[in-house]
Amino acid sequence: MSSPRALLIAEAANPEWFSVPLIGWSLSTAIAKETDAHIVTQIRNRDAFLRAGLREGVDFTAIDSEAVAKWLWKLTNLVRGGQGIGWTTETALASLTYPYFEWLVWKQFGPRIRAGEFDVVHRITPLTPTAPSSLARRCAKVGVPFMLGPLNGGVPWPTEFDRERRREKEWLSYVRAAYRLMPGISQTYRHAAKVLVGSRFTLGDLPAKHRGKYIYMPENGIDPQRFWQTVQPRADGPLRAAFVGRLVPYKGADMLLEAARELLRDGSLTIDIVGDGPMMDELRASVLEHGLGSAVTLHGWVPNEKVQDILCQCDILAFPSIREFGGGVVLEAMALGVVPVIVDYAGPGELVTPETGFKIPIGTRTEIVAGFRTVLSRLAGSRFEVHERSEKVRKHIQDEFVWAVKARRVVALYASLAKPRVSRADVRVTNPLEGAP
Structure with a gap:
């Protein structure tokens, strides 16, 4: 037939x-x-x-x-x-x-x-x-x-x-x-x-x-021709996190900075924020106010074909968005071997498993910030949890998505x-x- x-x-x-x-x-x-x-x-x-x-x-x-x-x-x-x-x-x-x-x-x-x-x-x-x-x-x-x-x-x-x-x-x-x-x-x-x-x-x-x-x-x-690189796990240096998305309140870039503030100050963590939107000035002011300029890079808008270049230099995707239908950016990061840390709600919560990433329970703003702070602190002190998931997450995407x-x-x-x-x-x-x- x-x-x-x-x-x-x-x-x-x-x-x-x-x-x-x-x-x-x-x-x-x-x-x-x-x-x-x-x-x-x-x-x-x-x-x-x-x-x-x-x-x-x-x-x-x-x-x-x-x-x-x-x-x-x-x-x-x-x-x-x-x-x-x-x-x-x-x-x-x-x-x-x-x-x-x-x-x-x-x-x-x-x-x-x-x-x-x-x-x-x-x-x-x-x-x-x-x-x-x-x-x-x-x-x-x-x-x-x-x-x-x-x-x-x-x-x-x-x-x-x-x-x-x-x-x-x-x-x-x-x-x-x-x-x-x-x-x-x-x-x-x-x-x-x-x-x-x-x-x-x-x-x-x-x-x-x-x-x-x-x-x-x-x-x-995932289109393998668009996301073809692979992250190379690093044993030393600060834990590197990326945030990718519109800079609007529900995406939570401000919550991420609040959760990571002490880690950014003491050199345990760096964050690359990729995206633009109405919160850019607010985020830039927060970085300056708290002296985080050496640890936080605000990239602004980046062409799609260049996003993976930034992601592949990072260990984790830290994405505190509280309302995502599909969570495409989470899949894209996972396709490269970047381990996701997300809020366990809607799209991202369905895509990430305990074997492939880390999920913070949905709750109040204070609870989500505290949850991210706990996970980021743990991962900054132990790369093993990130490294053991990196290859699993890539294979999961290749097999299913x-x-x-x-x-x-x-x-x-x-x-x-x-x-x-x-x-x-x-x-x-x-x-x-x-x-x-």
């Missing part, structure tokens, strides 16, 4: 961006290397696809939904409260434009789906479980399996960090559960054949009556859903007189 033919819907997919678009690009193109697949994306990604060497009309199709999308994008920038904040608002407004995109997809590909040209239709992005899909019902009606995911989002804000929630202008997060009342949500999950689910929280948040359709698969992955590995698992699901299809090579033409007396 030949490999399944898949139509991949990745409205957000772009190798030159980050977050959801990078996931959409990485998973869809990895799947396309494992089976016969055609990717459908939004027109704004077209040039990046072409620069990456994909052929329009052969490997991918770009759908122009800008007649609606561009106006909602302008509205989003007006109401979200600032660049890089108000993500729940952005997701909610984007969900208003997505049905038009899917309508255009069906208009162009519906006849081919009805004709049986594809064995499965898989919507990879949006990742949010709050975006309904009319394609689920349409595909079910013509007998073509429809898949969703990996879906993730809506991780609750820890109650101890409501101040940070308000600073992020996450007003809609207070009423997020209302998405279940949106038209089309219920029928989306009813008609889907399988749903990939990117987090334990989302797994518990989706309609329980369809539990048999859900398959747990964290949405982030490389995009090619994940793509093969998805294609196996396609094969289990697809109706048996016989290729021409499998057909044996027989002589009607063969065997006649």
Whole structure:
């Protein structure tokens, strides 16, 4: 039997961006290397696809939904409260434009789906479980399996960090559960054949009556061509820690500096902070106030391809973020052999095990700072705990989270859903007189 033919819907997919678009690009193109697949994306990604060497009309199709999308994008920038904040608002407004995109997809590909040209239709992005899909019902009606995911989002804000929630202008997060009342949500999950689910929280948040359709698969992955270096454990000198992320309150770079202050002063620890954001001036002032300049490097924004150069000079990733859906930066550090020290909540808490890193229980700010201080002090005095995990963490990522590995698992699901299809090579033409007396 030949490999399944898949139509991949990745409205957000772009190798030159980050977050959801990078996931959409990485998973869809990895799947396309494992089976016969055609990717459908939004027109704004077209040039990046072409620069990456994909052929329009052969490997991918770009759908122009800008007649609606561009106006909602302008509205989003007006109401979200600032660049890089108000993500729940952005997701909610984007969900208003997505049905038009899917309508255009069906208009162009519906006849081919009805004709049986594809064995499965898989919507990879949006990742949010709050975006309904009319394609689920349409595909079910013509007998073509429809898949969703990996879906993730809506991780609750820890109650101890409501101040940070308000600073992020996450007003809609207070009423997020209302998405279940949106038209089309219920029928989306009813008609889907399988749903990939990117987090334990989302797994518990989706309609329980369809539990048999859900398959747990964290949405982030690793491209070995982007993260190919390996950290070289060091026996002497200070313990070196890295923080990578936006400099906003809930990511916790300020908590890290507070927890590590005495270790930084006495030369037991150094910290490389990679990223930029509204807290940069606050962090810079804290470094100066406490005399930490020789032990803390504020790199600012660094191109993606250069981040691994910094990480590979470090022993640990110290990441006190209290609300991460997927925790992509944690995977990236682990892929290099950098051992993670994280808050045990949401995405990072699901990715890190006691064998591969260190987890600080979620709690108040004071409790998290104290937890990081304890672990950092212990590791600064004993490199063995870091070194014994470094190789384990690299192997774990290679075995479970490389995009090619994940793509093969998805294609196996396609094969289990697809109706048996016989290729021409499998057909044996027989002589009607063969065997006649």
